[in-house]
Amino acid sequence: MTDEKFIQVSNLQKSFGSLNVLNGITTTIRKGERIVIIGPSGSGKSTFLRCLNMLEIPTGGTIIFEGTELTDPNTDLDKCRQKMGMVFQHFNLFPHLTVMENITLAPITLKLKSEDEAKEIGSGLLKKVGLLDKADVYPAMLSGGQKQRIAIVRSLAMNPDVMLFDEPTSALDPEMVGEVLNVMKDLAKAGMTMAVVTHEMGFAREVADRVLFIDGGVIAEEGTPEEIFEHPRCERLQQFLKAVL
Amino acid sequence: MFQSIYDTMIAGQRYVLILQGLGVTLLIAICAIIIGTILGCILALMKISDNRLLKGIGTLYTTVLRGLPLATQLMIFYFVVFAPLHLPKLVVAILAYGLNSGAYCTEIFRAGIQGVDIGQTEAGRSLGLSKRQTLFKIILPQAVKAVLPTYTSEFIVLIKETSVASFIAVMDMTKAGDMIRNATYNAWIPLLTCAIIYLILTLGLTKVFDIFEKRMARSDR
Numbered sequence: 001m002t003d004e005k006f007i008q009v010s011n012l013q014k015s016f017g018s019l020n021v022l023n024g025i026t027t028t029i030r031k032g033e034r035i036v037i038i039g040p041s042g043s044g045k046s047t048f049l050r051c052l053n054m055l056e057i058p059t060g061g062t063i064i065f066e067g068t069e070l071t072d073p074n075t076d077l078d079k080c081r082q083k084m085g086m087v088f089q090h091f092n093l094f095p096h097l098t099v100m101e102n103i104t105l106a107p108i109t110l111k112l113k114s115e116d117e118a119k120e121i122g123s124g125l126l127k128k129v130g131l132l133d134k135a136d137v138y139p140a141m142l143s144g145g146q147k148q149r150i151a152i153v154r155s156l157a158m159n160p161d162v163m164l165f166d167e168p169t170s171a172l173d174p175e176m177v178g179e180v181l182n183v184m185k186d187l188a189k190a191g192m193t194m195a196v197v198t199h200e201m202g203f204a205r206e207v208a209d210r211v212l213f214i215d216g217g218v219i220a221e222e223g224t225p226e227e228i229f230e231h232p233r234c235e236r237l238q239q240f241l242k243a244v245l
Numbered sequence: 246m247f248q249s250i251y252d253t254m255i256a257g258q259r260y261v262l263i264l265q266g267l268g269v270t271l272l273i274a275i276c277a278i279i280i281g282t283i284l285g286c287i288l289a290l291m292k293i294s295d296n297r298l299l300k301g302i303g304t305l306y307t308t309v310l311r312g313l314p315l316a317t318q319l320m321i322f323y324f325v326v327f328a329p330l331h332l333p334k335l336v337v338a339i340l341a342y343g344l345n346s347g348a349y350c351t352e353i354f355r356a357g358i359q360g361v362d363i364g365q366t367e368a369g370r371s372l373g374l375s376k377r378q379t380l381f382k383i384i385l386p387q388a389v390k391a392v393l394p395t396y397t398s399e400f401i402v403l404i405k406e407t408s409v410a411s412f413i414a415v416m417d418m419t420k421a422g423d424m425i426r427n428a429t430y431n432a433w434i435p436l437l438t439c440a441i442i443y444l445i446l447t448l449g450l451t452k453v454f455d456i457f458e459k460r461m462a463r464s465d466r
Contacts, residue, residue, distance in 0.1 A: 053371055055371060078370075078373050079373065081373040084371070090364055093368075094365065094368070094383055094387075105374075105382060106374055109382055110373060110378075154372070158372055158373065
C-alpha cells in the first residue's frame with residue numbers, strides 16, 4: 001500500500017433545500033485503502049458516498065480525485081467517473097440488455113475497447129464471480145445476489161481505480177448476502193481501493209483498513225475496526241453499536 | 246336487404262366514395278402520426294432539458310394544443326394560421342392533425358422517459374457515460390417499450406378523429422358515408438359501412454402493435 005493521497009475530501013457540505021445532510025466532512029482515502037462507512041440511517045453516509053463521484057453535487061467543500069478537482073465546474077466528470085466504479089443498493093442493471101451487454105455497454109460506447117476485447121474482459125470477470133453461464137440472459141431472470149454480482153462486474157469492466165459501494169447488500173435476501181460479500185472480499189484482497197457504505201458489521205471488521213462513523217453529517221469517529229468496534233469513544237457510536245450488534 | 250345494400254352502395258358506384266374517403270382518412274392519419282412522432286420526440290427532449298427556455302416552449306405548446314378542441318384547432322389552422330399560404334385543404338388537415346398529435350406524443354414520450362427509474366440514469370452516469378449517451382443507450386430503449394401501448398392508442402384516436410376533417414370540407418370516410426346517406430336517404434347502410442371499416446382499422450392496428458410489444462417484452466421473461 002502506498003501513501004499516495006488518492007481521494008481528498010475537504011469540508012464537504014451538502015444540503016437539500018433547508019435540510020443540511022453533510023456538515024463539513026474532511027478525509028483522505030489512500031490508494032489501496034478499504035474504507036467502510038457506517039452510521040444510523042439519515043446520517044448522511046450514502047450522500048457522502050454519492051458525492052464522491054458527484055452523483056450528488058456538493059453545496060460546499062472540495063473533492064480531489066487523482067489530482068483532479070471534481071468539484072470544479074469545469075472538470076470533465078464523465079472522464080473521472082470512468083475511473084470510479086459504483087455499485088448501488090438496487091443493482092440498477094439495465095433490464096433491456098443481456099448480462100454481457102450490461103457489462104460491455106460502457107467500454108464499447110466510450111470506445112475504450114473493441115466489442116471483442118470488451119466481451120473477453122466481461123467473460124473473464126463473469127467467470128471470476130461464477131456467472132459465466134448467465135452471459136446471455138436478461139437481468140429479470142437473475143436472483144438478487146446474482147444481479148449484484150453482475151453489477152459489480154459491470155463496474156469492474158471499466159477497470160476503475162476505486163470502487164464505491166452504496167449499501168450493496170441491503171436489498172438482498174439474507175441467504176444471498178454472503179455471495180456478494182465474498183466477491184467484495186476477493187476484490188479487497190486483490191488490492192482494490194474501496195469505499196463501502198454498509199450495515200454489515202462483520203464485513204467492516206474483516207475487510208476495513210479504516211471505519212468512518214458518520215452521524216449528523218459529520219465524521220463523528222474514525223479508526224481501525226478494532227478501535228471502532230472494541231473501544232468506541234463517543235457516546236453516539238456506543239449507542240449505535242449497541243443497537244446494531 | 247341485399248337489394249338495398251346494392252341500391253345504396255353499388256349502384257352509381259357510390260362505394261368508390263367510401264374507398265376514396267378511406268384513402269383520405271388513412272393518408273391524414275399516417276402523415277399526421279409521422280409528423281406528430283417527430284415533433285413529439287423533439288418537444289419531449291425539450292421538456293426534459295435543463296434549459297428553461299426550451300422547457301417553456303415545450304410546455305406552452307402542449308398546453309395550448311391539448312387544451313383546445315380539435316375541430317376548433319382545425320378551423321383556426323385552415324381559416325387563420327395557414328390561410329395566407331393557400332394550401333390545399335388536405336395538406337392543412339395533415340398539418341393540423343400532425344401538430345395536434347405532436348402535443349399528445351410529447352406528453353406520452355415525456356412521461357415514458359421520466360418513468361424510467363432514476364437509478365438507470367445514475368448507473369449510466371456512474372460508468373462515465375455522458376448525459377446524451379445515457380439517454381440514447383439506456384433510457385430511450387426502455388421508454389419506447391413503456392410507451393408503446395399509449396402510443397398505439399394515440400394512433401387509434403388519430404384515425405377516429407380524422408372524421409372531424411369535414412369541418413374544413415375535407416372528404417374523409419365519414420364525410421363520404423354522410424354524402425351517400427344524403428343522396429340515397431338510407432342512413433344505416435353507409436354509416437354502418439364506415440363504422441365497420443373504422444373498427445377493422447383500429448382492431449388491426451391494435452394487433453400489429455401487440456406483436457411489437459410482445460417482441461419487445463423478450464427481456465421481461
